[in-house]
Amino acid sequence: MTILQSCVWLIVLMVIAVGLKYWLYSKNRITPPFKRTKLKQNITHHESLVIHSSAPKPAWVKDELIRLKALMPNAGCRSLSLTFNRLHGKSSHHVTVGKSFVAQVIKNHQYQITIKRREIRRRPPRPVVINDTWALDLTFYQDAGHVQCCALGIIEHGSRTVVQLKALVNRRSWTLLGYLCLAIGQYGKPKRVRSDNERVFTSWTFRTFLKLTGIHHQTIDTHAPWQNGKIERLFGTLKPLIRQLRLHGNLQFQAALNEFTAFYNHVRPHQNLSGQTPIEVLRQNGRVKIKNQPFPNKESILISAMDGLLTGFYIPPE
Numbered sequence: 001m002t003i004l005q006s007c008v009w010l011i012v013l014m015v016i017a018v019g020l021k022y023w024l025y026s027k028n029r030i031t032p033p034f035k036r037t038k039l040k041q042n043i044t045h046h047e048s049l050v051i052h053s054s055a056p057k058p059a060w061v062k063d064e065l066i067r068l069k070a071l072m073p074n075a076g077c078r079s080l081s082l083t084f085n086r087l088h089g090k091s092s093h094h095v096t097v098g099k100s101f102v103a104q105v106i107k108n109h110q111y112q113i114t115i116k117r118r119e120i121r122r123r124p125p126r127p128v129v130i131n132d133t134w135a136l137d138l139t140f141y142q143d144a145g146h147v148q149c150c151a152l153g154i155i156e157h158g159s160r161t162v163v164q165l166k167a168l169v170n171r172r173s174w175t176l177l178g179y180l181c182l183a184i185g186q187y188g189k190p191k192r193v194r195s196d197n198e199r200v201f202t203s204w205t206f207r208t209f210l211k212l213t214g215i216h217h218q219t220i221d222t223h224a225p226w227q228n229g230k231i232e233r234l235f236g237t238l239k240p241l242i243r244q245l246r247l248h249g250n251l252q253f254q255a256a257l258n259e260f261t262a263f264y265n266h267v268r269p270h271q272n273l274s275g276q277t278p279i280e281v282l283r284q285n286g287r288v289k290i291k292n293q294p295f296p297n298k299e300s301i302l303i304s305a306m307d308g309l310l311t312g313f314y315i316p317p318e
Contacts, residue, residue, distance in 0.1 A: 057095065057097070057101070058095065061084075061095060061097065062105050062109065064084065064087075064088070065080065065084060065097070065102055065105045065106070066105070066109055066112050066113050066116055067116060068080055068083060068084060069106055069113050069116075070113050070116035070117040070120055071120065073117065076099075077099040077100075077102040077103040077106065078099045080099075080102045080106075081097050081098055081099045081101075081102045084096075084097050084102070085097065124272050125272060127158070128157045128158040129158055130156070130158040130159055130281075130282065130285045131156065131158065131187070131188050131189070131190045131191065132157060132158060132190065132191050132192070133156075133157040133158075133190060133191065133192050133193070133194055133218075134154055134155065134156055134157070134163065134183075134190040134192075134193045134194070135154070135155050135157065135193070135194045135195070135228050135230050135231035136152070136153070136154050136176075136180075136193055136194070136195040136201065136231065137152075137153055137195060137196060137228060137231045137232065137235070138150055138151065138152055138153075138168075138171070138198065138200075139151050139153060139235045139238070139239065141239070141242050141243075141247075141253065143247045143248055143249065143252075143253065144246045144247060144248050145248055145249075147249070149167055149247075149249075149250055149253045150167070150168045150171060151165060151166060151167050151168060151253070151257060152164060152165070152166050152168055152176055152179055153165050153231055153234055153235060153238075154179070154180065154183055154231075155230055155231050155234050156187065156190070156278075157230055158281070159273070159278045159279075159281040159282050159285075160230070160270055160272075160273060160278045160281075161187070161265055161278035161279065161281075161282060162234065162261045162264050162265055162278070163183040163186070163187050164179050164180070164182065164183045165238075165257045165258075165260065165261045166179050166254065166257065167250045167253045167254040167257060169250065171200050172200070173200050173203045173205040173206040174205065176200060176201075176206065177205070177206065177209050180193075187282075189213070189214075189215065190215060191215070191216060192215060192216035192217070192218050193210065193215055193216075193217055193218065194218040194219075194220065194227075194228055195217070195218075195219060195220075195228070196219065196220055196225070196228060197219050197220070197222055201219070202219065234264075237264075238257075238260055241260065241306055241309050241310070242256060244307075244309060245306065245307060245309075256306060259305040259306050259310075260305065260306060260310070262294040262295075262305070263303060263305040263306075263310045263312065264278070265277065265278050265279050266279050266293075266294055266295065266314060267303050267305075267310075267312040267313070267314050268310075268312060269312075280317070283317060293316075295314045295316070297314065297316060298316055299316065300313050300314065300315050300316070301313070301314050302314075
């Protein structure tokens with residue numbers, strides 16, 4: 001046998017040996033050297049958590065991720081996984097999730113997330129004691145003569161009663177305090193009033209008056225109107241109606257506000273008040289008695305206000 005033939009046979013045998021070795025590794029007949037050395041190492045606490053996290057997750061984990069995604073719709077998978085791990089990683093469950101698992105849950109449960117968000121939005125707010133909190137704010141309207149008009153709105157949180165909705169001649173603190181005093185004389189004194197950080201609400205005159213009368217003043221965060229949501233929601237109902245009317249000056253503006261206030265308090269039923277009107281809720285509490293009724297009728301009557309933009313039935317008190 002020549003030297004060339006010996007080299008050829010040697011190469012063939014090496015190829016066969018290498019192929020046999022990888023065939024055994026692929027069939028798991030023997031443990032590769034790098035895996036054999038890792039199994040001999042001591043498993044740390046962190047590795048035990050990783051091995052445990054690869055087990056099937058409990059059913060409540062998916063429900064919690066769906067709830068977190070509904071509460072944080074703009075959060076990504078990484079943020080949701082970090083939030084979940086902070087909430088439940090150190091609790092008695094000791095369950096953690098990764099961003100890949102979160103992405104898979106979100107992908108497979110889009111409908112459940114939508115339903116959960118709808119339930120959260122439609123969840124009724126917690127009941128508030130009558131005259132516990134009043135919300136104050138200003139709103140603006142440009143009339144048909146392109147003159148800007150300003151109005152002060154005050155709403156009672158517990159019954160949603162509009163206690164004041166007045167067009168302002170000026171925006172001084174004394175003017176606002178005058179309307180606040182008129183509302184207190186008719187509906188009683190609140191424990192606290194909530195407003196934004198506009199200069200007229202944070203002036204020395206306004207804050208000193210509230211301090212002397214024992215009314216706590218709450219101010220919301222800057223650029224956070226949702227923290228004063230009830231008065232903002234009132235203005236959201238009022239403004240689309242006012243824009244459809246051609247009004248000139250504060251007199252016509254105030255007349256439209258009076259019609260809206262009477263309809264809102266006495267005619268319009270509220271979903272969060274179990275279908276009752278704000279004045280009906282006040283009567284049930286017995287703390288406020290309204291003597292001057294805007295509609296003196298003793299029978300139910302159809303009411304049309306603001307040039308037909310608002311229609312509803314007025315039901316007189318029993």
